[in-house]
Amino acid sequence: MLTRRRSRVIRHRVAQAVPTLILVSLVSFLILHIGPGDPALLLAGEFPTEESIAEIRQLYGFDRPIWEQYLSWVGQLLRGDLGLSLQSREPVMDLILNRLPNTLLIVCYAMVIAFVVGSVLGIAAAARRGSLVDRVATGVATIADALPYFWLAMLMVSVLALDWQLFPATGAVRFLEDPLGAIWTATLPAIALSISGIAQITRQLRAAMIEVLASPFVRTLRAKGLSPAAILWRHGLKNVGVTLLTVVGLVFSGKIGGTLLTETVFAIPGTGSALIQAAINKDYFVVQGIILMLAVLVFLVNLVVDLLYAVLDPRVE
């Protein structure tokens, strides 16, 4: 059961989330307007004429005051309308919903890899501090932090997909049509995407576990005669669980950013590769829509993490 204090913390977090969410939409809206010129000029393409610019200005309402434009944009947004792609005339919302499953599959897959590998490395390093295991784990984290993951992706495609033919080199399989095939195809992208997360989780978990193992209650448990393994698994894990939760939001944000390049290297038809294509083709409504949707996704994951934190951490009391 939630105590009154906890539910108040939760209400406070949710109330704080509303203005932030509005600002997220405002930032996404304003991205089109930060350019040096007139957005109508941006949309008019290669050879703008006076008439075409005036026409576009009227069509999209750029002649109205900016707050009015924002409000009508939000109004459309609430009805699920993000405008049309300038290139394909496809509704931006359809384009996103079509591609989002591919993105979510590799992002979630990468999260799982990052948490499993990062936890194992972090805990092993903390348990045997200063040993070979610790040095290997720290070394892996150091390299993983500096490794350009899109380069790692290319190396994996070259060796594992093209030379040894173990995995498909590019593309994606729809999860709902063929779950196993989809996971198999997503394996290399997910590994490439998980790299920076592995570094973050290993490092955070190692530090948290070392702190727990050095705390007075662990000394008492040790004096009581509890085996090191029992201390590590039963008491240590319970206490670093919260640390693990707080990295979820950070790692998720990194993975969403990372999918832009990962999808591009593996030619996966997801939201990330669509954003890059749209950015290069100056398909601004697609850029705006995808940025908004991905930011809202990151925001919601962080909100859920915050709420879980309020529910699970005894210190909130």
Added chain:
Amino acid sequence: MRRLLLILRDPGAAAGMLWLGLLIAAALAAPWISPHDPLKVDLLGVLQPPSATHWLGTDDLGRDVLSRLLHGAAPSLFSSIGAVALGMLIGLPFGLIAGYLGGWVDAAISRGIDALLSFPTILLAVGIAAVLGTSLTNAVIAIGIAFSPGFARLARARTLAVKQELYVDAARAAGAGAWWLLTRHVLPNAVTPVIVQAGLLLGTALLAEASLSFLGLGVQPPQASWGGMLARALLYLERAPDLMIAPGVALLLTALAFNSLGETARRWLDPR
């Protein structure tokens, strides 16, 4: 000085400094030390393996890979430093003002920071770069803006802590104005962790710039950049997988060097 020597005894930090020193020298001297013109196309000698004339071989247009690598060092190095400096210049004042003034100003700036932090760095950078137009300068601006909310949040937290200190109260009681307090007392005491953060972000900035150039949103071809070289290598992954080795290793080593430098700065400035 003795502390500096102790740090240099750390092999990782020493190697990092050495690599960065060589790289800066190579970046500055690239026009003179490059064996070939990095833009010179030679369609009769494309995708050559390493040889005496082309130490690292040639790319898909017959351009000398080593020369392009050397010419790519400058945009990578200077844009990472520029982006981090820009992020700090934008973020620091907002954080100081929010932390110092408190009240609704703080609430407004903090919500703005929260909102911007909902955007993954590279996502925001791609969006801004797309609208500003594709060039290295715009990529640096985009990455700098994307870094700024992180700096603002850190500066705000530090300002809140410093504001409580007795010497700030004392200065205020002695009649110091807000501007004096901010620039003479709060800023110098809040800036260390911000500088540490800047050092730790250099590697991230390097990879972000390489990512944008890789995606075609940073340095524009035919100008040489490491990210752009990797983009060409991706097109020729099947025919010439070796093309990706040199720029990738250069990026990895430079990011490692930046990170070890940042870590060294952290240990030096922030002994905790």
